Amino acid sequence: MDEQVQLDWERCVAFHGHVCPGLAIGFQAAQIALKVLHALEGEPYNPKSGFVSIVQNDACGVDAVQTLLSSTFGKGNLMFKDHGKQVFSFIRRQDGRGVRVALKYGAMDNERHQALRPKMMDNTATPAESEEFYKLHGEISMHLVEAPPEEHFVWREITFDLPNGPKLNPTVECAFCGEGVMEQRASVRDGRIACPECVEQYESRVLVLNK
Numbered sequence: 550m551d552e553q554v555q556l557d558w559e560r561c562v563a564f565h566g567h568v569c570p571g572l573a574i575g576f577q578a579a580q581i582a583l584k585v586l587h588a589l590e591g592e593p594y595n596p597k598s599g600f601v602s603i604v605q606n607d608a609c610g611v612d613a614v615q616t617l618l619s620s621t622f623g624k625g626n627l628m629f630k631d632h633g634k635q636v637f638s639f640i641r642r643q644d645g646r647g648v649r650v651a652l653k654y655g656a657m658d659n660e661r662h663q664a665l666r667p668k669m670m671d672n673t674a675t676p677a678e679s680e681e682f683y684k685l686h687g688e689i690s691m692h693l694v695e696a697p698p699e700e701h702f703v704w705r706e707i708t709f710d711l712p713n714g715p716k717l718n719p720t721v722e723c724a725f726c727g728e729g730v731m732e733q734r735a736s737v738r739d740g741r742i743a744c745p746e747c748v749e750q751y752e753s754r755v756l757v758l759n760k
């Protein structure tokens with residue numbers, strides 16, 4: 550493995566806490582992003598305006614995206630869509646151009662690994678099975694990291710309308726719990742401002758009353 554790739558992979562593993570195929574998926578998706586975003590024809594990539602990562606799952610691979618691309622919720626350059634798909638898009642802020650990377654369906658299936666997984670999950674694997682599982686786990690991960698990206702992924706250029714820069718979000722007081730809540734997330738219950746938590750409680754009360 551290329552020395553830089555090795556170092557990058559180790560950084561991801563340190564952040565995520567373990568080696569796993571999911572982390573390797575995000576690692577490769579981020580590598581593809583770096584390659585494609587810098588090679589788009591026309592206007593060169595402007596690192597000052599940066600790019601936004603849109604992840605369509607909240608699994609292990611997102612940790613590699615955060616580590617390698619510095620995409621985080623705090624910086625506002627990480628967007629999560631709860632789609633349960635191993636799909637990652639990376640969009641340049643300067644012009645909305647970017648790349649959409651998808652894991653091929655079944656690309657990393659391994660029958661033995663899948664057969665052992667339920668046993669690992671409910672702690673019924675024998676020590677030998679457990680050892681075999683972790684060996685396969687590591688092998689599948691390393692294969693994902695080292696194989697040419699075309700083997701497991703498809704990607705294409707896209708354009709995407711990113712929401713405009715950071716918005717000012719005034720905070721208002723929830724009339725029910727007294728805590729502050731971003732105005733956009735607040736709603737009105739019984740003519741008073743309510744935060745999402747208190748709305749949930751309100752709705753469960755209404756359900757009980759209607760029974």
Ligand SMILES: [Zn+2]
Pocket residue numbers: 565567568569571572609
């Ligand atoms: Zn993991």
Ligand SMILES: [Zn+2]
Pocket residue numbers: 723724725726727728743744745746747
């Ligand atoms: Zn509240």
